[in-house]
Amino acid sequence: MxxxxxxxxxxxxxxxxxxxxxxxxxxxxxxxxxxxxxxxxxxxxxxxxxxxxxxxxxxxxxxxxxxxxxxxxxxxxxxxxxxxxxxxxxxxxxxxxxxxxxxxxxxxxxxxxLADDVPVHKDANGVVLQTGDTVVITKDLDVKGTTFTAKRGTAVRNIALVHNNSELIEGRVNGVKIQILTKFLKKS
Structure with missing residues (x-):
């Protein structure tokens, strides 16, 4: 067969x-x-x-x-x-x-x-981020298109990397999928 x-x-x-x-x-x-x-x-x-x-x-x-x-x-x-x-x-x-x-x-x-064409994503401390990591927001961030602020200290679990931009990740905050600049994140 x-x-x-x-x-x-x-x-x-x-x-x-x-x-x-x-x-x-x-x-x-x-x-x-x-x-x-x-x-x-x-x-x-x-x-x-x-x-x-x-x-x-x-x-x-x-x-x-x-x-x-x-x-x-x-x-x-x-x-x-x-x-x-x-x-x-x-x-x-x-x-x-x-x-x-x-x-x-x-x-x-x-x-x-690990693909060659994927940019390297690093948090505010220069630590390399990978898909599935958990990060913590280091600054209160207003979330465009919503009525809430992503508060400092909020854990964002199981992040996804934005493949065409090494300065952005995707994650869920308050149940909403958003993109966050890596300079405002710290790997936990």
Whole structure:
């Protein structure tokens, strides 16, 4: 049985993330051992978002609310990686993964953050920041487009790096996803 046949059977002929039956294909998930254990069956809308987190469509990826509960480890790992890229700490906190699966899921995050074209993000003290870190805000910041101020001392958990700007990170403050200048942050 080929990997594609195995994945079709495992998925029931639908995308393992969103449930679509359109444009399905096999996608190997790094680090891969070229087996069905490290591959998923995804639609043509989910695949590019997995391969390039700059293309994330948060509305489409609401499907991760369901796929993060998958009994298939690689599907759960991909859901974790995408939720991390989206900065959805609220959902990440609910995922249960054993240590081996967590290490596998984190390995994919590390591969992304070590890419040559990704700028280095540093906090106010010059400490290198990575996706998933927790930082503390060092100054009261007015948040544009909202009615609240991000207070000094507020912890921002599971940050996401802005890939095209080394001076910005994304995180959630008061349940709102915002971008914050790294010069106002300290890694905790």
């Amino acid at each position: 080929s990997i594609e046949e195995e994945l079709q059977k495992r998925s029931g002929g639908v995308c393992e993330l969103c449930g679509s039956s359109e444009g399905l294909s096999v996608l190997e998930i790094a680090p891969s051992d070229a087996s069905a254990n490290t591959a998923i069956y995804v639609c043509s809308k989910c695949a590019p978002q997995i391969q390039d987190t700059n293309l994330l469509d948060e509305t489409h990826l609401n499907c991760l609310n369901d796929s993060m509960w998958s009994e298939i480890p690689v599907v759960q790992a991909v859901s974790y990686r995408l939720l991390t890229a989206l900065g959805r700490q609220d959902l990440i906190d609910m995922i249960y993964m054993d240590d081996a699966l967590k290490a596998y899921a984190d390995a994919g995050l590390t591969d992304v953050s």
